[in-house]
Amino acid sequence: MIWLVASALLFSIGAYGALTRRTAILMFLSIELMLNAAALSLISFSKLTGSLEAQVVVLFIIAIAAAEVAVGLGLIVAIFRRRETTSVDELRQLRG
Amino acid sequence: MSIGFWEVLALLVLVGTGLAVVRLQNAVHAALALIANFLVVAGVYVALEARFVAMIQIIVYAGAIVVLFLFVIMLLSAASANVGQDLLPRLGWVAALGALGLAGVLTYAVTRFQPPAGTPALGGGLPQALGPLLYDPEKWLYALLVVGFLLLVATVAAVVLIEPERIVAATSHPAHLRQDQKPSPSAGQQKDEKAVVKR
């Protein structure tokens, strides 16, 4: 149904943002958008198949997203305290 | 579900705020756009008979998570999105193409979905309905407990990430009690400090 398409669209938009944003925080924000899109698709499926289990899963998604954001932002803060820049392109230590 | 005026409006807002999130240059504006997006999604949830989840969406997702984002944006003064040099200038096009492709593929995928006939009612997705599922040991109880534990871990992690040595050092040797501190040139000032702290 339409909300499935919506979730697909939102997911894609979030993906675009994750690639395009140069600041870590904004990249993370886009990822949250993608996560939300996934949750939306689950709820749609819940409605379509009449299964409440999907909603339970979405609850978990939200809880886990919260945990993830906490840790992720903590990481961002820790990294960028040292570097004094929030540019993602500066993080090149995995280069090999 | 029929597509009426409200559905189209909601869709437009969703897509619009989504685009705003990924394109706005001011981080605070982007976060606010995301909040709007989440609120509309919550409304969609209500329409899809997932009211409890909708409430949780508003309280937790929009009200805590994105707010946390805003805190961090303020803390780091990272309101600007233009930092440094764009080292991958053509990535924008690749991303756009990729995103379009993804959208197309996913849309195609979901249109192929055949919902089963005769779906039972969801009962609005109320806590009474979800409770038995969540707390049933044969269903999601253990998952629930694990997620709870996960939240605890995340909390501890967040604390650890702010360098506890500095906290420990700060808490066990408060600045005014430090041995290595030089005596201040004016005794009066020192007295004031001590006086203040003692109080």
Added chain:
Amino acid sequence: MQETFLLPLIIALPLLGFVLLGLFGKRIGEPAAGWLASLLVLGSFLLGLVLLLQGGGRWALPDWLPGIPFSLNLDNLSGVMLMVVTGVGFLIHVWAIGYMHGDPGYSRFFSYFNLFIAAMLVLILGDSLPVVFIGWEGVGLASYLLIGFWYHERINVDSARKAFIVNRIGDLGFLLAMGLLWSMFGTLSISELAEKVEAGGYSFTTLTLAGFFLLVGAMGKSAQVPLMVWLPDAMAGPTPVSALIHAATMVTAGVYLLVRHAFMLHDDAYLSGLIVFIGLLTAFYGALCSLGQWDIKRIVAYTTLSQLGFMFVAVGVGAYWVAIFHIVTHAFFKALMFMTSGSVIHALGGEQDVRKMGGMRKYLPATHLHGLIATFASGGLVPLAGFWSKDAILAYSFEYGPWLWFLMLLASVLAALYSIRWYVLVFWGEYRGKEHPHESPAVMLWPNHILMGGAIGVGFMGLPYVIDYKNFIEPFLTKAIGEFPHEKLPVLTEWVLILTSAVVAIAALWWGFRFFQQKMPAWYERFQAAALQGFYADALYNTLLVNPAKGLAELLFGGDKGLLAGFAGLGNLVGGLGSLLARLETGSLRFYLAGLLVALVLLVGWGVLR
């Protein structure tokens, strides 16, 4: 003939010498190393003599290889060879004690010398063809080591290699023969093969083929044409080596091999005819080349070649015992000739060019006597040893066909000529060099005395039947080789032949004596220039075989290098590819995310579109 362990002991003695001198030679030092080696060989001689007088002996290790025992057999035939090898070998060892004096590789020399004797004994005593082959290869190895003894000089090493490689061609024949015989008869023991062949019932052509391959092996070892090119160059080794290996013993191994397999040859007219042809060719080739050489050792080397040709003719006409008889007489006078040459070289401080010799009879009286006797024996002067064995060959050749007798007579004339030429150029006339010749020490003279005695007297073992004196050697050898019925020539014919060869030899020696003292006429100079080059045999082989092979080797080497370069190139290719792929390792998060996105699109697309 009983089973006796003394037989392997005969081989073990010189082998022990090889090991001991190889390991401790430097500590044993001069001249003890030489005496040790010589005494070990003498020990083998005495042991062999004892066993032979008892009637021989056998020894075997069964199932050394599956179905093939390691068997040794001392019968009259191998006994005679044994006596020659160890007897003459002992004398040459002793002579070498003096000759090699002062050489830094003294003990190494004797170690190799003993190795040679041991290998030669294995060859002679072997009853099982693989055992013979071990000895065969062993003497080839010893020959290689000894020719290239002074390995710091390139020419010596090249000569050694040449000898080894040409021999190898012969070895291939030997191996093929072994294979054929095994497949035909299921055994490689010579005594058993003899029985089976006599019993009959095999394919004549296959047996001829096997015999032909054996002949190829013999040709390689005995330097017959066309595998003769290694022998002149083998003179790069020290003179004792030339005397022992390339005159008296190793080169006769081919003849011995053929005689051992007489049971295969005597019924086979084609094979025997081929042997006669090859022998004739070699006899003439050697004689003619010798007449053109200026190096004293090369002169003698070519004479050896010629005499080996004689031996092959003897085998070809069925005179098997005569071939062995000739080996015996030839061993004495040829070793004497070499060692006399060596004494002269030693006296002149290393000079080997006969153009710088002459007049040695005045300075080296004892050596001169040796040389004179050697010349007469080699030239076939009656009643010295060389006459009787050569005459026997001529008699049998006459039976084969008077044309053959005539050709062999011609060859004997050449033999007389080259012998006297050697004598005249070295000992007669006036000394043309600048050194101060001195006679050899006693240790070098005494072996030559003994050899001289042998060159004079050994022939009396095998006098023709018309002379009323028992021919010892013929029945002695025939007992082992096999009785092949042979019609004796009429008495008159026999006497005519004897007298003709005697007179011809004397005449040739006298004529040569006069001829070689004068200045050489123009036709001789032209002939001599060609003979010096071995009638361009080496040049021919170089063009036809050696250079193409070298070219191929260069090509393959280049190809191999190219291949390795190609593999290296392949490595570079992979490296390049790797570098290319490494450009994906940007370390940039967004780049990786882009990769993820693209992959995701593709995967989902594939999943959906299936």
